[in-house]
Amino acid sequence: MSGHFMFDGRPVPFEAGQTILEAARAAGHYIPHLCWHPDFPPHGSCKLCMVKVGGRHVSSCALEAKEGMEVESNTPEMNGERRALLQMLFVEGNHFCPSCEKSGNCQLQAQAYELEMTSARFDHFFPVRPVDASHPDILLDFNRCIFCELCVRASRDVDGKSVFALTNRGIHKHLVVNAESGQLGDTDFSADDLAANICPVGVILHKRVGFEVPIGERTYDEVPISVVSMRDKGSKP
């Protein structure tokens, strides 16, 4: 079964079982997102992809498209909500972009540019979570984690290693390494693992390659994430 729904006033076709986000992307319409990845089931934690359907805010990564739905996405209201969500993520962590190796290649930062966020507005939490430099090839800075669980999912479902997990509740939730010592160096984690290469922000960093790409040539230097993300809409988030 297939049909059409209205996306910001334009008809978008869908196949049965496709989510709003998938169908919109297939039709060339970008919806901002952080925790969604085309190779994994929806996660629903970042809430950036939310759209308005029938007066309600829903996660477009998780909701199946239905015939005749009227979806609002690129509106001042929805973009304002998305900006507020980004501001929350920024104050929850220590996002000091000027010294972060991921700057220019970071999806969180690129979303903030996309949605014209000029400040994080809320009071900062300044979390204190020690970095883990125990692994020979990988460095972990837990203070930048946005809890998308892409590393958790990649390590468990693809690499078959279950190196990462989220632990604790509420604002105390944080990323941990599944080892007796809690140290990445004591796991069988490898720099070639999918989990080592999927972090959308600056938590999982490869050692000795930081600041290798000149400013101006980084992923999101030239064009916004909405353009980069749609260049290869099948496989790239």
Add this chain to the structure above:
Amino acid sequence: MSQLDKKPRLRVATTSLAGCFGCHMSFLDIDEHLFELARLVEFDRSPLTDIKECGPCDIGLIEGGVCNAENVHVLRAFRANCKTLVAVGACAINGGLPAQRNHLELEACLREVYEHREGMDAPGVPNDPELPLLLDKVHPIHEIVRVDYFIPGCPPSGETIWKFLSDLIAGRTPRLSHELLRFD
């Protein structure tokens, strides 16, 4: 005299709190626009003038976060005097790299530098009342006073600062488009 010269000029004050003066250098990077600016505005207190206290102003540009007691006093004086207060650069906006000391204990920091360092002739944390005491954490300026606008960047480019100022001076709502918006 051109028409422009007869218009009352806006007053602009600038200061650096827990800043590195990089945002002021970037401001000077507007190069020849400085001549244009000099016809449109008059400078009040600023590291670039000799004025000691901030008087009534239209625009206040603040660089740097808030790291000590004097920063708080200066910031409050700017807020009281400036109609429009602008946070310039990463430090003023989120504390910036200096806020990386927020996960350290302040006393341990001071002792590390002034007491435990090798080769010091007279070790001891400076304690003259002339010196402003450090706050236990570095804060973005919006946690101390209300802020009207934010210009991100470390530092914001001269182009970004000029776009913002020329918008503001001309009475337009300043807007930084994608290519001018950078956090690094």
